[in-house]
Amino acid sequence: MRKKIANCRWFALLFLAIFACGEEEAQQAGGQGGRAGRAGRGGGAAAPVKVETVQRGDISAYILKNTTLEAERWVDVRARRAGQVIALLKEEGDPVRAGAVMARLDADAAQISVAQREISYREAKQRYEREDALFQRNLGSKQTYESAKTQFESSKAQLEQAKLDLSYTAIRAPIEGIMTLRNIEIGNMVTNNQVVASVAKFDPLLARIQVTEKDFGKITVGQIARITVEAAPEKEFTGTVKMISPVVDPESGTVKVTVEIPRTDKTLLRPGMFASVYIITETRQNTLVIPKKALVLEGEGNQVFTFETDPESGRGQAQRKRIEIGFTDSDRLEILNGLSQGEQVITVGQEGLRPGSPVRLVGEAAPPAFAGRGGQGRAGRGQMGQGEGRAGRGQMGQGEGRAGRAGRGQMGQGGQRGGGDQMGQGGQGGRGFAGGGQGGGDLTDRMKRIIERLPEVKAEYEKRVKDDPELATNMEKLRAFVAEMREKGLIPARGGRGN
Incomplete structure (x- = not known):
């Protein structure tokens, strides 16, 4: 009996040893490369970026104000009599000279009126001349003479008025400029004093801005100003301060400043455009400058990413640097500290970069991915390699592990445990992302x-x-x-x- 018990104990110990070894082998076989599934940190696909070189140049401090461009003169053209439009001689956008006919109204009634007034004028003139001759020889009464004279002068004035009314059938440009608006069409009836068109003088254009009392002392007549418009933000136009108002607006505490802009580009600059006016107050020469779009706003201080070459791998990588900024203009920054001439700053593609992130210049072929530290994801606990499974333990599910962070492999699928008499097999390792892969x-x-x-x-x-x-x-x-x-x-x- 004791011998039988001893044999049972021996078989039990042997069984446990085999079970332990089998489970360990299954875990090793199923989970091989699990830790290696995490790609090497700092690996991953190189992000495409654009760079610009830190250079020396001139940069200015300025007062920036936004406004709309105005024509130097803008005049509404009004009809000076009622009538029907019979001709249009100018279209919107046409240049016109002062006095040029822009449209004509029906003149039949006005011409008839002139003819009638001419007849009345001639009759009155003849009577006046006759009565004047009699009066000079003391053959006529003074009263008759005065009546004839008054009628003559009245008919003369009426004729002149009729001729003036006839001239109003021709609608003329009051100033030299560009016809900017036409409100009438052929056949329309217009009334006296109705606005029928507009004419503006475009050259030069004016930009009127309001500056604070603090900045007012920095501006003088003749000072240079730079102007940009939304229609062509890459272009820059030059103007000068033409006039500074002698009074301060008591409600806003500002002073009106008028900037005159020669219309050098007659196809682009137009009245009504939204413009940014930069009045230069100070200029620094031969200083370090970079594009403003390289600036990264994060936490405290101003920062940029520079494009560096890894001395070991020879591949590009991003490095973050804090900078101190001096003057700024529309698209550049002055660098007082933090960068040196010749360094390359990343201007496009900074989004999501970290210090040491792999980067490549746009247009370059992407380098092969980093190998990381392995290829297979971590497996779930496998079954025994050989032998009987432990009775009653059932099956484990094939649940996928959660996706790792960028550069780490996925968790593998769990293997099955033996149930009853079933022999278990080692679990398969999950596949990691290639080379630390997908981000x-x-x-x-x-x-x-x-x-x-x-x-x-x-x-x-x-x-x-x-x-x-x-x-x-x-x-x-x-x-x-x-x-x-x-x-x-x-x-x-x-x-x-x-x-």
């Missing part, structure tokens, strides 16, 4: 949240997804889309979180 769900979600917050960008994104559904899932295409939108100024620059 991870967190960055994709963050980019899509940015797109959702910006209506114009969202509309363009949805339009492109219809044409290319892969844009919604491909990290490389999504990053290129965000970079393009940021280059167009539709997405403001924001830096990624540091390590």
Whole structure:
């Protein structure tokens, strides 16, 4: 009996040893490369970026005000008599000289009136001449003479008025300029004093701005101003301060300043355009400058990302640097501290970058992905390799592990445990993203949240997804889309979180 018990104990110990070894082998076989499934940190696809070199140049401090451009003179043309329009001689946009006929009204009635007044005038003149001759010889009464004289002068005035009314059938330009508006068509009936057209003198144009009392002392007549318009933001026009109001508006505490702008580009600059006026107050020469779009606003202080070359791999990587800013103009920044001449700052593609992030210049071929530390994801607990499974333990599900962050492999699928007499097999390892791969769900979600917050960008994104559904899932295409939108100024620059 004791011998039988001893044999049972021996078999039990042997069984436990085999079970333990089998389970360990299953875990090793099923989970091989699980830890290696996490791609090497700092790996991943290189983000496409554009760069510009830190250079020296001149930059100015200025007072910036927004306004609308005005014509130097703008006159409404009014009908000076009633009548029907029979001819239009000028169209909107045509240049006109002062006194040029722009339209004509029906003149039949006016011509008849002139003819009648001429007859009356001739009769009155003859009577006056006859009575004057008699009166000079003392053959006629003074009363008759005075009556004839009055009638003559009255008929003369009536004739002149009739001729003037006839001249009003020709609607003329009051000033030299451009016909900017026409309110009438052939066949229309117009009334006396009705506005039928407008004429403006475009050269020079005027920009009237309001400056505070604090800035008023920095401006003098003749001072240079730079002007940009929304229709051509890349172009810059030059003007001069023409007039400074002698009084301060007591309600706003501002002074009106008028800037005169020669119309050098007659096809572009027009009255009514929204314009930004920069009045230069100080200029610094031969100082370090960078494009304003390179600036990344994050946390405290101003920052930029520079394009560096990794000395070990020779590949591009981004490095964040804090900078001190001096003067700024419409598209440039003066650098007082933090950068050196010749460094390259990233101007497009900063979105989501971190210090050390792999980057490449737009147009360069993408380098091969980093190998990371392995290829297989972590497996679930496998079954015993051989032998009997433990009775009653059932099956484990094949649940996928959660997707890792950018650069980490996915968790593998769990293997099955033996149930009853079933022999277990080792679980399969899940596949990691190639080379630390696809960038991870967190960055994709963050980019899509940015797109959702910006209506114009969202509309363009949805339009492109219809044409290319892969844009919604491909990290490389999504990053290129965000970079393009940021280059167009539709997405403001924001830096990624540091390590």
